[in-house]
Amino acid sequence: xxxxxxxxxxxxxxxxxxxxxxxxxxxxxxxxxxxxxxxxxxxxxxxxxxxxxxxxxxxxxxxxxxxxxxxxxxxxxxxxxxxxxxxxxxxxxxxxxxxxxxxxxxxxxxxxxxxxxxxxxxxxxxxxxxxxxxxxxxxxxxxxxxxxxxxxxxxxxxxxxxxxxxxxxxxxxxxxxxxxxxxxxxxxxxxxxxxxxxxxxxxxxxxxxxxxxxxxxxxxxxxxxxxxxxxxxxxxxxxxxxxxxxxxxxxxxxxxxxxxxxxxxxxxxxxxxxxxxxxxxxxxxxxxxxx
Amino acid sequence: xxxxxxxxxxxxxxxxxxxxxxxxxxxxxxxxxxxxxxxxxxxxxxxxxxxxxxxxxxxxxxxxxxxxxxxxxxxxxxxxxxxxxxxxxxxxxxxxxxxxxxxxxxxxxxxxxxxxxxxxxxxxxxxxxxxxxxxxxxxxxxxxxxxxxxxxxxxxxxxxxxxxxxxxxxxxxxxxxxxxxxxxxxxxxxxxxxxxxxxxxxxxxxxxxxxxxxxxxxxxxxxxxxxxxxxxxxxxxxxxxxxxxxxxx
Numbered sequence: 050x051x052x053x054x055x056x057x058x059x060x061x062x063x064x065x066x067x068x069x070x071x072x073x074x075x076x077x078x079x080x081x082x083x084x085x086x087x088x089x090x091x092x093x094x095x096x097x098x099x100x101x102x103x104x105x106x107x108x109x110x111x112x113x114x115x116x117x118x119x120x121x122x123x124x125x126x127x128x129x130x131x132x133x134x135x136x137x138x139x140x141x142x143x144x145x146x147x148x149x150x151x152x153x154x155x156x157x158x159x160x161x162x163x164x165x166x167x168x169x170x171x172x173x174x175x176x177x178x179x180x181x182x183x184x185x186x187x188x189x190x191x192x193x194x195x196x197x198x199x200x201x202x203x204x205x206x207x208x209x210x211x212x213x214x215x216x217x218x219x220x221x222x223x224x225x226x227x228x229x230x231x232x233x234x235x236x237x238x239x240x241x242x243x244x245x246x247x248x249x250x251x252x253x254x255x256x257x258x259x260x261x262x263x264x265x266x267x268x269x270x271x272x273x274x275x276x277x278x279x280x281x282x283x284x285x286x287x288x289x290x291x292x293x294x295x296x297x298x299x300x301x302x303x304x305x306x307x308x309x310x311x312x313x314x315x316x317x318x319x320x321x322x323x324x325x326x327x328x329x330x331x332x333x334x335x336x337x338x339x340x
Numbered sequence: 341x342x343x344x345x346x347x348x349x350x351x352x353x354x355x356x357x358x359x360x361x362x363x364x365x366x367x368x369x370x371x372x373x374x375x376x377x378x379x380x381x382x383x384x385x386x387x388x389x390x391x392x393x394x395x396x397x398x399x400x401x402x403x404x405x406x407x408x409x410x411x412x413x414x415x416x417x418x419x420x421x422x423x424x425x426x427x428x429x430x431x432x433x434x435x436x437x438x439x440x441x442x443x444x445x446x447x448x449x450x451x452x453x454x455x456x457x458x459x460x461x462x463x464x465x466x467x468x469x470x471x472x473x474x475x476x477x478x479x480x481x482x483x484x485x486x487x488x489x490x491x492x493x494x495x496x497x498x499x500x501x502x503x504x505x506x507x508x509x510x511x512x513x514x515x516x517x518x519x520x521x522x523x524x525x526x527x528x529x530x531x532x533x534x535x536x537x538x539x540x541x542x543x544x545x546x547x548x549x550x551x552x553x554x555x556x557x558x559x560x561x562x563x564x565x566x567x568x569x570x571x572x573x574x575x576x577x578x579x580x581x582x583x584x585x586x587x588x589x
Contacts, residue, residue: 085421202440207431210421217390217410218486219435265466267422268440 056290064179065243069286069300070279071187072240073252077278078194079236080257081271082229085209090140091128091230093250094147096237098124100246101150103171104157114186114238121234124150151246174245174297176289183242190239194232198271201225206267243286245297252278255304259311281307342367343406343490343521344389349398351384358384360544361398366490366523371516373533374525375555376542377565382525385542386410386492389523409483411493414475414500419468425478426450426463432485453481457511473504477511484515491515493524497532505531529556534577552578 056062083092099121106116124146131142158168170178198205207215208225216222237249244252260274285300292299346364350357358381366372366389374382387393388400390410402408409432429450430442437443442450454460457477462470470478476496483491496512497505509532516522526532533539539555541547541564548560556578561569570581 199440200438203431203434203437206423206427207434210423210428210431211412211417213412213416214410214482215431215434217392217408218432261422265422265468266424267427270422 056287061177061179062286062290064181064184065176065290065296066283066286068179068184068187068243069282069296071184071191071282072243073256073278073280073282073285073300074275075187075191075194075236075278076240076244076249076252077256077260077274077276078191078198078271079229079233080253080255080278081260081267081274082198082205082209083233083253084257084261086229088233089250089254090143092233092237092253094128094143095121095125095234096241096246096249097151098147099150099234099237099241100171101154101157103241103246104154108157108161114182117241118234118238120150121238122231125230125234169295170245171241172245172247173295174243174248174289174300176286176296179242183239187239190232190235194236197228197232201228205229243282243296244300245295248297248301251301251304252282255301255308256281259304259308262311262315277307278304341403343370343403344408345399345401346385346388347399347401349388349395349400351388351393351395357544359388359395362388362542362546363398364389364540364546364549366521368489368521369516369519370521370523370538371512371536372523372538372540373536374523374540374542375527375529375533375564376525377527380543380564382527382542383494386494386523386525389490389492406490407486407488408490408492409486409488411476411479411483411491411496413495413498414472414479415498417475419475421467423467424463425454425459425465425467425470428467428478429453429463429482429485432482449485450481453484456484457481471504472500473507476500476504476508480511480515488520490521490523493522495526496524497526497528502531509535529561529580534579556580 057066080092083089099117101124102117102120103113105120106113109116127146128139128142131146169175204215204220204225207218207220208222212222237246240249240252256274256278257270259277260270263273264270281303282300285303286296288294288299288303289296342365344366346362349359349362351359362381362385364385374385376382384393388395390408391400391402426447430446433442433446436446451460451463454463457480459474459477459481462474462478467475467478480491493512496508500508505528512522512524534552534556536552538550539552540549541555541560543564547563548555556571558569558571561567561571561580572579572581
């Protein structure tokens with residue numbers, strides 16, 4: 050097998066490619082809701098918070114994914130709890146809790162060494178070491194997300210556009226927000242090996258922003274963002290192998306290149322569409338919907 | 341039988357009272373404007389009527405089966421959000437089906453309401469492309485798709501021009517004539533309130549309730565807005581002189 054297809058002869062690359070495509074599609078899909086609700090910072094913070102669990106779990110003999118998942122969920126609930134009391138703003142709560150969690154993870158790894166997955170892989174993603182269990186987790190997260198967003202499409206659309214009126218129209222906005230947060234946590238966890246905690250926020254945001262620049266339709270935005278995320282994931286993974294650079298880095302760079310390309314082609318005309326993507330949300334998704 | 345009955349309600353945020361011992365009833369077919377300055381409790385009273393907040397004291401009784409729709413302030417909406425007018429109106433059916441696709445019946449319902457409000461040709465337009473009056477019509481259409489008996493509106497004419505204010509006022513008048521009960525908040529005494537059949541002047545408590553002639557009088561305005569204002573009669577309507585003094589409201 051020569052040329053372009055050469056790396057596909059290796060099982061590790063096949064695994065890496067499958068994981069990158071699924072991770073890209075997953076982040077692209079969720080990214081639409083995250084960006085339109087002005088939750089980009091939550092995605093960024095949550096990925097850092099999960100890193101604390103990633104570092105701590107092996108020290109307690111707990112499965113890394115399980116430990117990181119529980120840690121991430123606890124962080125999300127802590128952010129929610131602090132914000133609900135409205136003593137400090139959501140951005141401040143995220144800044145304190147998630148960076149503290151990230152710092153704790155670094156401290157634990159420095160003090161006790163790495164007993165689980167690669168430190169660098171968790172930070173920046175890696176083409177190597179994608180296990181079958183990682184692929185299964187990604188597939189589960191993707192199928193679950195597609196199912197939830199399809200079945201509850203109308204509720205999520207209403208809660209994203211106008212949470213105030215959705216709430217009084219019978220949509221349980223708090224439940225929708227909690228569900229979105231849970232899916233986001235699962236997705237960050239599932240993509241941790243491929244994209245890395247420091248870069249996952251970009252894969253949540255860039256495909257959705259590019260999709261917004263290309264369409265005025267919410268449903269088309271979901272399709273475009275997911276497909277774009279998947280393509281960028283695949284191309285980024287191939288570049289990672291070819292250039293011997295961490296996969297998270299190349300995936301994000303491909304995403305960024307697409308953004309610049311679309312911006313150049315549209316001449317910035319459509320950039321204004323993204324201007325109000327977070328106009329009406331100043332609290333995290335799990336905060337109570339006020340009227 | 342009343343649609344909503346508010347009895348002796350006291351409500352506040354973190355110890356600061358927004359409403360004190362408020363009693364207020366909404367009858368079928370009623371058209372009421374709640375007037376008062378910022379911080380007078382107008383929006384809090386709407387929340388009480390909607391049932392989204394629990395009063396600390398008093399009771400709120402809603403007649404069983406009463407469907408209530410709510411229209412928010414235009415300023416609170418992200419007009420860049422990627423939806424068309426028809427998609428926005430269809431949101432009112434969010435809890436009816438688990439499928440993302442609209443049924444033929446739902447499309448017909450949306451088309452019918454848009455037709456009734458005179459914006460049928462705008463169904464496929466992006467919401468950003470609408471004028472102020474069209475935006476208000478779209479939200480009223482979304483509210484009507486739920487077939488409510490009571491429509492609650494928060495400052496429907498805030499930030500719109502005079503022509504749009506008249507347009508909205510006439511539209512609401514027509515809907516009310518068809519039997520829809522409407523309660524709206526406004527701080528616009530001359531442009532909006534004086535044209536409504538029934539007013540409630542609010543300053544944490546209900547200061548006065550009745551027709552514009554009964555409510556828009558200097559004594560009531562002074563207690564509500566904290567400033568003495570002159571009221572003249574023009575073509576049978578009370579007109580507050582030096583409305584600029586109400587700018588803060």
